[in-house]
Amino acid sequence: QKEVEQDPGPLSVPEGAIVSLNCTYSNSAFQYFMWYRQYSRKGPELLMYTYSSGNKEDGRFTAQVDKSSKYISLFIRDSQPSDSATYLCAMSSRNTGTASKLTFGTGTRLQVTL
Amino acid sequence: GAGVSQSPxxxxxxxxxxxxxxxxxxxxxxxxxxxxxxxxxxxEFLIYFQGNSAPDKSGLPSDRFSAERTGGSVSTLTIQRTQQEDSAVYLCASSLPGRNQPQHFGDGTRLSIL
Structure with missing residues (x-):
């Protein structure tokens, strides 16, 4: 079983819809949670960075962390065709010495249609 | 400012x-x-550098893989005697000093072994 599970999709939604992307994890030591967006043939781009449980909002994006359930979510409001990409969740632990290596989900491919 | 640059x-x-x-x-x-x-x-994580030293090499898949960093800046990842299973996109990320700083990625090198 992988440490981080993420539905690969693809997820297809109409323009303007609210999108919900999710990851579950098994390692209770994870305390830092990130969402990256990756366009085809590009590197991952950091969208959201949260610590511990709670919500964080940035424009059309909201990240939620529920440590008790080991479940994180990314919500995209008013989705646009330009949001079509692969979304990767990532997380790290404080207990890794000086390294902060990230453990990634496999990514969810999102397609926003006109 | 310039982001993470990878070549080829x-x-x-x-x-x-x-x-x-x-x-x-x-x-x-x-x-x-x-x-x-x-x-x-x-x-998948391969290796981490802090300055020129590599305190965490735990992700390197075999001794055919090595990496170095000079001057606290440029890093090279070397794969010897390449195998077909080495075909992948190799991504580099950098961050400010300190634990759990956000990591910023380059666009990667797409490696194909014939």
């Missing part, structure tokens, strides 16, 4: 050859990470 962007080589991949991090980022992204596998 694409590399095709024959099985058994050695390859060198280069990463130029964001200026001032003392932490540098290498990851590998294979189809269906997501991103």
């Amino acid at each position: 962007s694409n590399k095709v080589t024959e099985k058994g050859k050695d390859v060198e991949l280069r990463c130029d991090p964001i200026s001032g980022h003392t932490a540098l990470y290498w990851y590998r992204q294979s189809l269906g596998q997501g991103l």
Whole structure:
């Protein structure tokens, strides 16, 4: 079983819809949670960075962390065709010495249609 | 400002050859990470540098893989005697010093072994 599970999709939604992307994890030591967006043939781009449980909002994006359930979510409001990409969740632990290596989900491919 | 720069962007080589991949991090980022992204596998951590030293090499898949960093800046990842299973996108990320700083990625080197 992988440490981080993420539905690969693809997820297809109409323009303007609210999108919900999710990851579950098994390692209770994870305390830092990130969402990256990756366009085809590009590197991952950091969208959201949260610590511990709670919500964080940035424009059309909201990240939620529920440590008790080991479940994180990314919500995209008013989705646009330009949001079509692969979304990767990532997380790290404080207990890794000086390294902060990230453990990634496999990514969810999102397609926003006109 | 300039982001993380990786070269070459694409590399095709024959099985058994050695390859060198280069990463130029964001200026001032003392932490540098290498990851590998294979189809269906997501991103996997390879190695972490703090300055010129590599305190965490735990993700290197075999002794055919090595990496170095000079001057606290540019890093090279070397794969000797390449195998077909080495085909993947190799991504480099850098971050500011300190634990759990956000990591910023380059666009990667797409390596294909014939």
